[in-house]
Amino acid sequence: MTLSIQPEERRSVTVRAPAKINLHLGVGRPRHDGFHPLDTVFQAVGLFDDVRAADGDGAIDIEAASYLPVGALPDPADNIVSTAARLLAETADEGTELPGVDLLVEKRIPVAGGMAGGSADAAATLVALDRLWDLETADDVLLDLAARLGSDVPFSLLGGTAHGTGRGERLQALRDPVTWWWVVVPSHEGLSTPAVYRRFDEMFPDAPATPASSAAVVSALASAQPAHLAAALHNDLEAAAIDLRPELGELIAHGEAEGALRGLVSGSGPTVLFLCESGDHARALADRLQGDDLPVVLVANGPVSGAHVL
């Protein structure tokens, strides 16, 4: 009998993080630091990126779903996952060197689509490395690191449905016990978030310092009635996104004519969302919208969990 010695097993952790949509996005005029004050209601929806962290020597790979346009992703060195990994390592490293890691990102969330895909990857990286390195970082420290990575990153950690203020990083979870159904139509090409905010400033130089309140959406969520939520949905960045991409306005009108309760630009766009009555309604609408002009039409529901280990 021969005994084989197993090489030490390569450890890995995979974390899944959701896309977000904004059911209400009230935007005020820019603050002194250039960021816009927000009053927003985030909802995490069932479209996910996965980040796998494994013992390694620093490789970063990205596998994108076939429906995402190739070439849209930044180089690994500019990728938000490397920034997140460096930030956590700097925070955690107290003289002891942390083991090297390889990161693999499996992307399904549209890139530069107004669905916080980069934020989801950053949040997933923080959670995966915290687990791989056995750091047991406190939740409030993780949320603080997340806010340093981007305004939307804390919500990608939290998930569910939440009220966001400040520049979007200050969160309060909202009770949202029903399942809402969405048809999600990504665009063939992303829109830059700073460019959409700049267009908003040009179009609305007299925007109020205090952003529009999300109270109507909060009470529509409590009603659990899709028609009430449809009437309350609101996005102050929608006009700026449509001004930069007029075809988004046509797409919203088309989806509503095909029976959506309401069409809306997702965050800074250009992804378009359609609220539906039910899962069956969403699948039927997606079938009707899918065609040569709209090759990718997805169905997602929310709320779902924030970044979590698989």
Ligand SMILES: C[C@@](CO)(OP(=O)(O)O)[C@H](O)COP(=O)(O)OP(=O)(O)OC[C@H]1O[C@@H](n2ccc(N)nc2=O)[C@H](O)[C@@H]1O
């Ligand atoms: C618009 C929203 C709505 O949730 O998301 P998207 O729809 O793009 O995903 C967010 O405000 C985007 O958040 P995020 O993409 O994390 O932004 P950050 O990295 O913090 O900032 C990128 C840039 O967006 C602008 N920015 C962002 C947030 C904010 N409250 N005011 C801003 O003016 C600034 O120009 C900033 O330099």
Ligand SMILES: Nc1ncnc2c1ncn2[C@@H]1O[C@H](COP(=O)(O)OP(=O)(O)O)[C@@H](O)[C@H]1O
């Ligand atoms: N892992 C990543 N996934 C997507 N985009 C990334 C990533 N890392 C860095 N980026 C950069 O962040 C920008 C915004 O990405 P994303 O979060 O997908 O869009 P949005 O802010 O519209 O929701 C992209 O244009 C890209 O240059």
